[in-house]
Structure formats: C-alpha cells, structure tokens
Amino acid sequence: MSRDALEVIRTRRTVRAMTSEPVPRDQLERILDAAAHAPSAGNRRLQRFVVIDDAATLRVLRMVSPGMLQRPAAAVVICVDVARAMEYGFSATSSGLFIDVGTAAQTILLAAHALDLGSGPVTSFSKAAVSAVLNLPARWSPEMIVCLGHAAATQPSPVGPHRRRTWRDLTHWGRLDSNANTAASS
C-alpha cells in the first residue's frame, strides 16, 4: 500500500456520493490484484469478480440495486461459484462462502482507499436481476457489489446509530463471566 496500512483502515469510510470522473483501468487492476490476495478458506478461491465500468451497464445495475445510493464510475460484483463450492462439499448456504466474500470485499475497499478512491459495499440488490443484467452463468451467485469512484465533496450522513463504538465497546478480554453473559444478552 502507498499509505500506512493502519491509517488506511482507520480512515476508510463508505462513500455514497461519487463524481462522474472515471476510474483508470490500471487502478481497477491494482484493486483486483489486491482482492486476489484476500484470505480464502482452504485457499479454494471460490469467489469470482465481475468488473463493470461502462455507463450504460452501471445505470441498469443501479436500477436493480436499491442499496446503491451512489452513482459509481465502476463496480466490482463479487460472486460465489456455487457449483464449484458444492464440488468441495459445501452447501450453497455455508457461512464460509460468505466470509470469503467479506474478506475480498474488505480488501477491495481498503485497496481503493489506499489509491485515494472512494468505495461503498452494496448488498441490497436483486440477485436474480443482477444475474440477468450481467449474463452471469447459473453456477455463479452475485453476493456483493463494491462501488468505486471518486468521492463527491458532500456525502450523505452515515446509516444507523451515529455513535462510533471503540474496540473496547466490542471486545471481551478472556472468558466471559456470568455478569458479562447477562449484559451480552440484553
């Protein structure tokens, strides 16, 4: 990375408003190279990436993706090769498949930020519609879209509770005692 890794992690934000400036092909390729280095259970590499950077397809992709507030200059659709996963003995709903989608997505988000690009993950889309729009093979299931582009000057406010939780809010150190169990279930 061209910037300190921890700084990139700490300063990344979801970008929900993007300019129309295109993302250069070489930057997309660097991001995809990073994604290919993401952790993958058993090094099976069951994720497939479909890159869209033409305006017409992006427009239609956005039409069928209610969670896509931004108008990205490019998008990476992360798919799971379900048929190949089943050959390994996974069920189509095995959590490991989606954990690997997450590691790939986070790697893409961080790589984009390291290159001074904005990015935003989208899971709210019709899989059936996206499959049709992109002419995906039936064995591939689209699981996440990562929008890429240059961040606009003004951004919508973040989704959900606005209080930032620290690592201390999210962490228990060691085995949980009874009090912590009660607190965790409330």
Place this chain on the structure above:
Amino acid sequence: MNAASADEGVDGTQAGSPTTMVLTEDEALELLAYLVTAARTQLDEAAEYGPLRLLTAAQRLAGYITPRVSPETRALLEGPIQHVPQTATRSADPDGYAASLDTVCRVLAEHLVARYGIDRGAR
C-alpha cells in the same frame, strides 16, 4: 404519468385540465425497477430499511418531477421530503425518526388539502 387534478375521472384522466407528462419512460422505468427490486431485497434485509427504501423512491420521484410541477408542489418536493436523509434509519433515533416522518406526512397532507380545495367546503 399525468399531472393531478381534483376532477380526476375513473380512468385516471383529467377533466378540464391540461395533461402534462411529468415522467419520461426512462425515469418511470428506473423508479419501477427500484420498487420491484426493493420489494425482493426487503425479504432479506433489516426491516427498518423498509421506510428508508420507500423514502428513497419518493425522493427520486420528487427529483424527476420537480422541474415540471406547479410552484406549490415544487415547494413541497424541495422541502420536507428531501429533508429526511437518505441514510436515516429508525434505530439511530426512533422518536426523532417517527417525528420527522410525521412532519413530512403532515406537510404533504396540508399540500393535498390546499391543492384539491377540500378546505373550501364539501363537494
């Protein structure tokens, strides 16, 4: 789609009112695709995203028709409807979120009352 009138007939056409196209085919298709796919995605995502998706649809519709509507409707579309952030959800502030939606509904109703003249006596 046509501009509304108080004298709307059973077939949705206007009596004694000029008809004005307020959505292009592309705009209508984009909105329709959003609504249909949102219906599907809502089966899998947090229930609190339901109002968010509906508001986004309303805001997109408002964005399309604002240049082509009456000044009074334009004021509504550029006002409270756009004031609820696209990313606002109930969990961040349940009471405030409900209150902001109530405000939008109230202002919308006041606009409808004025536009259709129902404050000027029963028809």
